[in-house]
Amino acid sequence: MPELPEVEVTRQSLEQIFSKQAFVAEVKCRRKNLRYDLPINEFKKIKNQKVVSIERRAKYLKLSFANKQEFVFHLGMTGSFRFEKTSLSKFQKHDHVIFQMIDNTQLIYNDPRRFGFFLSWPGSWDKVTSENLGYEPFDQNLNAQVFFDMINKRQTSIKAILMDQKIIVGVGNIYASEVLYRAKIHPDTPGCAISLKSCSKILQQIRAVLQQAIENGGSTIRDFKTASNGKGSYQHSHQVYGREGAACFKCKTVIQTKKTAGRSTFWCPKCQKAKDQQK
DNA sequence: ATCATCCCCTGATGGC
DNA sequence: TGCCATCAGGGGATGA
Numbered sequence: 001m002p003e004l005p006e007v008e009v010t011r012q013s014l015e016q017i018f019s020k021q022a023f024v025a026e027v028k029c030r031r032k033n034l035r036y037d038l039p040i041n042e043f044k045k046i047k048n049q050k051v052v053s054i055e056r057r058a059k060y061l062k063l064s065f066a067n068k069q070e071f072v073f074h075l076g077m078t079g080s081f082r083f084e085k086t087s088l089s090k091f092q093k094h095d096h097v098i099f100q101m102i103d104n105t106q107l108i109y110n111d112p113r114r115f116g117f118f119l120s121w122p123g124s125w126d127k128v129t130s131e132n133l134g135y136e137p138f139d140q141n142l143n144a145q146v147f148f149d150m151i152n153k154r155q156t157s158i159k160a161i162l163m164d165q166k167i168i169v170g171v172g173n174i175y176a177s178e179v180l181y182r183a184k185i186h187p188d189t190p191g192c193a194i195s196l197k198s199c200s201k202i203l204q205q206i207r208a209v210l211q212q213a214i215e216n217g218g219s220t221i222r223d224f225k226t227a228s229n230g231k232g233s234y235q236h237s238h239q240v241y242g243r244e245g246a247a248c249f250k251c252k253t254v255i256q257t258k259k260t261a262g263r264s265t266f267w268c269p270k271c272q273k274a275k276d277q278q279k
Numbered sequence: 280a281t282c283a284t285c286c287c288c289t290g291a292t293g294g295c
Numbered sequence: 296t297g298c299c300a301t302c303a304g305g306g307g308a309t310g311a
Contacts, residue, residue, distance in 0.1 A: 003304055077305055113288045115305060156282060172304050261283065
């Protein structure tokens with residue numbers, strides 16, 4: 001599912017929808033749990049309540065209501081929202097949570113694999129966002145030196161480090177490969193072998209890739225779509241992800257793939273040759 | 280502490 | 296056609 005760009009684009013589309021109609025009439029759950037039990041009792045407390053904000057931290061979202069009720073949610077691997085102009089009574093497979101608005105429009109949360117969740121216990125936002133979460137990629141306090149200091153004792157691969165949400169949040173399996181290709185760093189390079197200069201390049205590429213992906217509506221690989229039912233187009237800008245066996249756009253070398261820490265990794269063996277040296 | 284592995288779940292795809 | 300294995304944007308638990 002969704003990495004930071006897709007979550008941010010989802011946030012923006014929900015915000016846009018709520019700017020036109022912010023009052024929830026009713027929430028319907030078509031099953032009692034996703035990854036965790038759905039907060040069915042808390043959903044009852046937002047009848048006729050107004051959405052006041054939708055915020056993102058890492059890949060988590062928070063929906064806040066005028067009566068202070070808050071919902072923390074995550075899209076997991078396959079979660080997405082769909083907007084319906086008129087009230088449906090017949091639903092699609094894997095439509096799990098329906099936000100029925102007072103004008104009869106609907107926001108429907110669909111999630112085939114059910115790795116997503118909604119939470120509403122007190123402190124749930126602080127719990128998921130303050131513990132174990134690293135820097136937002138666009139945080140001004142994050143710079144090459146800070147990044148270097150966080151990874152220069154680490155033995156694990158830079159690919160695993162980029163996906164580690166305790167360091168920098170938002171980069172998942174697709175964007176990790178894309179960032180390293182653009183930074184010309186081999187994905188197996190251990191954290192401790194990445195120079196300060198390389199940290200700078202990687203950070204720059206994280207920001208460039210995520211920014212461009214957000215501007216392009218995210219990457220729609222399988223089923224991602226925004227809450228206003230749009231699809232992303234950034235998948236067309238992928239340089240290595242999903243391109244095993246194809247020619248590198250720069251040097252025509254065949255793109256390679258392998259598993260690192262259980263996830264597919266893609267790279268160009270010519271453009272990303274350097275196992276970095278310290279300093 | 281750090282790291283790799285396995286698992287949650289369903290669907291799509293490819294080999295036989 | 297069916298059956299089985301493998302894989303998929305995340306992240307949490309477990310054990311070495």
